[in-house]
Amino acid sequence: MMDTAIVLFTRDLRLADNPALTAAVSAARHVVPLFVHDPAIAAGPVRGAFLAGCLADLRAGLRARGAGLVERRGDPVTEVLRLAGELRAGHGTGGGSGAGGAGRGSGAGTIGVSCAADVSAFAQARQRRLAAACAAAGLHLRLFDQLTVVPPGELVPAGGDSYKIFTPYWRRWQAVVRPGTTQAPDRVTLPPGVRPTDGPEGSGGERAAHARLAAWRDSWESYADGHDDLAGDRTSRLSAHLHFGTLSPRALLDGPEAFVRQVCWRDFYHQVLHAFPRLTARPFKNVVEDWVDDPESYAAWCAGMTGVPLVDAGMRQLAAEGFMHNRARMVVASFLTKHLRIDWRLGAAHFMAHLADADVANNYGNWQWTAGTGNDTRPYRRFNPVRQGYQHDPRGDYVRRHVPELADLAGPVVHEPWKLPRSRTKGYPRPIIEL
Ligand SMILES: Cc1cc2nc3c(=O)[nH]c(=O)nc-3n(C[C@H](O)[C@H](O)[C@H](O)COP(=O)(O)OP(=O)(O)OC[C@H]3O[C@@H](n4cnc5c(N)ncnc54)[C@H](O)[C@@H]3O)c2cc1C
Structure with a gap:
């Protein structure tokens, strides 16, 4: 068994159906849930406030399970390595149980890192840096596909690297057998002496997402007829929760088909971006662009x-x-x-x-x-x-x-x-x- 697993939360800010967390809890004696506030990601005031609510609930959920959230500010790769170094040096591992053993192969002292795989150019570059840094430092890194229902890159058309048209993707996507969602772990055990960061608790984030879903389930049968009714506002309003991962997209698959189809559009664009990370800057199609300056x-x-x-x-x-x-x-x-x-x-x-x-x-x-x-x-x-x-x-x-x-x-x-x-x-x- 591994001694310590660092779980780097990014935009998977939930305890339920979070394979990176579940795997860490079952593979390691101790788990350090980590969130790094990265100044390179500019979240405006609206997203910043939403994120604060997500973190407040994550803190509360982790404290209730005996741990808490360790928070750092800076570059996530640097901070993961710094934390691993502290754990190895025995800072916060009390009694020296974690110190000195890392890098010796298996057994006490080994440190692993778990994290959700992501698709933007920024996230892919961060992942590559994290993989290289972990390899150099002898840390075992595991990336988990948990932001979408079907992992981006899993469904590939004959002769292509990604689906470019939605309907054939939707047909293949519907046929994929998905495992059910998993529960939040009962307990998360920090290494002895590691202190979680102080910070407010609140009820945004995962709890708010589940409350929203429960309320909306009552009316989701009318989604097919009502989703384009502008004044009626009859869509789920779960998009920010799905973006920050406070709700697993797999928790939505028992919804009506018209709604599940929208969840599939989300997967579709994730597999497009995964294959074509320059989507933010370059036209996806080979077209000549001619925009006016106005x-x-x-x-x-x-x-x-x-x-x-x-x-x-x-x-x-x-x-x-x-x-x-x-x-x-x-x-x-x-x-x-x-x-x-x-x-x-x-x-x-x-x-x-x-x-x-x-x-x-x-x-x-x-x-x-x-x-x-x-x-x-x-x-x-x-x-x-x-x-x-x-x-x-x-x-x-x-x-x-x-x-x-x-x-x-x-x-x-x-x-x-x-x-x-x-x-x-x-x-x-x-x-x-x-x-
Ligand atoms: C120009 C433009 C920009 C958009 N920008 C974003 C964005 O930044 N973030 C974002 O989440 N959505 C974006 N969308 C898609 C869509 O408008 C929103 O997901 C939706 O309005 C959110 O409301 P809802 O959660 O009530 O959606 P619902 O209708 O309840 O749909 C459920 C979920 O399905 C997904 N979904 C729905 N429609 C789409 C779609 N067209 N493409 C991909 N996923 C979809 C979302 O995750 C949504 O939460 C954009 C659409 C357009 C046309």
Whole structure:
């Protein structure tokens, strides 16, 4: 048996169905749950607050199991190696039980590191550095595929490195047999003398994710009919939990098919990013890009002041809530790239800065899909924001909720306020382009 396993949490901030943690608990006498606050990852205020809630709950859960969370600040690879060095030197291993034995092969003193495998260019580079550093230091590293339902790279089409079209991926994905989810470990035992970091406890994170899921299960049968209803807000709102891993995506597989299909889209984009980590910077398809430089229109789009009500409602929902309905995300992204002809990279960057669920795979995958440079089989499609408004917000309630200048207008005319005298639209701008 290994003496000590360091479990490096990244965006798998849960105790249940966390194979990296479960394996560490069964393979090692002592376990050090570690989270490293990495200053290289700029989480804006919304994501920062969400992350703080996740960590508060993780601390509480680990304390309840006899351990706690060790937290460091800096580069995760450096901090893992530093911690391993401290454990070897016997700092915090009390009685010298862990000191001196590491590197001698097996038995007391061996130290392992467990961590979730991830797919972005940043995460892949971090993993490579971690693997090299662990090999050099004689630490046994194990990476676990636990961020998605099916590991990225497991399903590969004949003659390719990844699926580029969703439907064939979905068919293969549905046929994969998945093991059930696992429970949180009952106990996590720190090495003698190791003190977890002080920090507030709270009930965000994993507990909030399970509460949200339990509440939403009651209505998920209406997902197929209701998920595009902008005002009804009838989607799960689990995306930030899935991003930070406070909920295992495998806990969602008993949902209705239309919903599970969306969970599969998440896997799909993760396998795209795994195979093509430059997705954040380069067009996925071999296309010539021709974007216009128009800072004024971009600023109007960011501020929700384009004069196109559904676009502005979406952008203002993002600013107010750190969330935007999927249908609105498609409409605002299409408007930026296909109407204004502004580079998808600018739109994606704005989303990354403001979404609580900002996720490299899902964000860049969807932006490229909408811009026509990615995985859409109909790359020239363009969403008409007025028609989308009449279709998915037929009473205009979504627009009224997010655009106060139009709140007093009755009915769906909110989607075309330019048909009304200016006096009735309270300073709301006229559209910045002809629709
Ligand atoms: C331009 C654009 C940018 C986007 N950026 C992000 C992002 O940064 N992070 C993010 O998680 N999602 C992103 N999405 C996908 C989708 O809009 C959100 O996942 C969804 O709106 C979150 O709400 P929900 O949890 O209520 O979703 P639900 O409809 O309840 O779906 C359940 C889960 O399935 C996954 N999912 C749903 N739709 C998609 C999709 N189109 N692609 C991939 N996964 C999906 C999400 O994890 C979601 O939580 C983006 C979509 C577009 C069009």
